[in-house]
Amino acid sequence: MRQKPLSLAAGVLVPLAFAHQTAMPQEDEETPFTKDFPIDQCYFVPAGGNPYFSLQPGRETFLTDGDEEVRIVVTNDLKQIEIDGRGHWSRVIEEHETEGGELVEVSRNYFSMCWPSMDVYYFGEDVDIYEEGEVVSHDGAWIAGENGARPGLIMPQSAFLLGSRYYQEVAPGVAEDRAEHVGTNLDLVVPAGSFEDCIEIEETTALEPGEVSIKRYCRDVGIVFDDGLEASDIRRPWQGKR
Numbered sequence: 467m468r469q470k471p472l473s474l475a476a477g478v479l480v481p482l483a484f485a486h487q488t489a490m491p492q493e494d495e496e497t498p499f500t501k502d503f504p505i506d507q508c509y510f511v512p513a514g515g516n517p518y519f520s521l522q523p524g525r526e527t528f529l530t531d532g533d534e535e536v537r538i539v540v541t542n543d544l545k546q547i548e549i550d551g552r553g554h555w556s557r558v559i560e561e562h563e564t565e566g567g568e569l570v571e572v573s574r575n576y577f578s579m580c581w582p583s584m585d586v587y588y589f590g591e592d593v594d595i596y597e598e599g600e601v602v603s604h605d606g607a608w609i610a611g612e613n614g615a616r617p618g619l620i621m622p623q624s625a626f627l628l629g630s631r632y633y634q635e636v637a638p639g640v641a642e643d644r645a646e647h648v649g650t651n652l653d654l655v656v657p658a659g660s661f662e663d664c665i666e667i668e669e670t671t672a673l674e675p676g677e678v679s680i681k682r683y684c685r686d687v688g689i690v691f692d693d694g695l696e697a698s699d700i701r702r703p704w705q706g707k708r
Contacts, residue, residue, distance in 0.1 A: 467561060467575055467591060467606075467643075499644045501633040505549070505587065505617055508580035512544050512557040515579050518665065518683040519586045519621035521557040524703030527688060528658075529695035536695060537562045545576050547589045549611035554578055556589045569596045576609075577620060584623035588634055590615065591641075608637035615640070621683070626650050626665050634669070642672040654682060656690050658697040664690070 515521035525540040543558035556576035563571040576589040590609035594601045610617045615637035622630070628647050635641035649666030661684035669679045682691035690697040 467573060497629065497631055499631040499633055499646075501616075501618070501636050503587070503617065503619055503632075505580070508583070508585075508587075510554040510556070510578040510587070511581050512555040512578050514584070515577075515586050516584045516621060516623040517685045518688065519577075520688055521559075521577060521579060521586070522703070523557075524701075525688070526699075526701040527697055528699040529689070529692050530698050531695050534563065534565045534695060536692065538689070543574075545574075545589075547576060547610055549617070554589065569599070571595055573606075578617075585619060586621045586623075587617040588620040589617050590637070606641055608635065608641045610636075613640075614638050618643070619645075639673070644670050644672065646670070649682075652682065652684075654684060654690060656696040656698075658690065658700045661685075661687055661690060 513521050521540060523540050523542045527538040529536045529538070539560045539562075541558045541560055544555050545558055546553045546555050548554075556578040559575045559577060561571070561573045561575065562569065572594045573591050575591040577586055578589060579586050590612075591607060592609075593604050593607040595603040595605055608615050618634040618636045619632045620634050622632075626647055628650060630645075630647045632645055634643040634645050646668045647665070648668045650664075652664035652666060654661050654664045664682055664684040667681045667683070669681060671677055679693040680691070681689060681693065683689050687700060690700075
């Protein structure tokens with residue numbers, strides 16, 4: 467997933483219902499982030515997903531702030547990832563990021579849905595960082611089952627509980643993004659449309675204390691805001707465009 471700059475990014479959209487739910491009180495700040503997940507109880511499926519994070523091939527989302535653009539595509543591709551002697555199939559979701567029309571990053575992200583919980587887990591990513599049209603690094607790449615990395619939780623299916631904290635990436639020293647639920651029942655307006663029943667997630671990383679970014683997802687739509695980038699177009703295979 468794209469490298470996230472330092473940002474607090476609040477208030478860029480129109481969170482009409484934001485007053486309904488906000489972040490947890492100050493005394494809960496030390497609640498630990500969960501990184502041990504019951505993956506042994508899962509039958510992983512590279513399809514389906516849940517209302518806030520779909521694994522349906524053909525879906526495309528375009529996010530932009532006018533200069534930077536991220537195109538997210540749920541591909542038909544699958545990747546098998548082995549963990550503790552078990553092979554798990556994951557769906558490949560590609561992200562292409564440009565700045566000023568120049569390609570800066572391409573990542574192939576691997577996700578799978580846990581059955582029967584319908585939580586979506588993150589199994590890793592391959593990353594190409596570009597400068598002047600050439601690949602210059604693979605910073606941030608990781609694969610669950612290698613070098614101590616484990617699957618992280620990218621989106622739970624169960625009730626969106628404010629204050630919930632968990633690791634999205636569990637790759638020690640490489641990728642350690644974490645999520646905290648800070649908003650729910652939001653109504654949002656972005657260039658792609660007006661949406662209800664949206665949620666807000668604050669992301670931090672154990673590798674860079676103090677770095678904060680905000681993402682917002684809407685039910686049956688997916689991500690509509692990523693750290694200042696707003697959804698400008700959302701396409702589904704059976705609709706072409708929302």
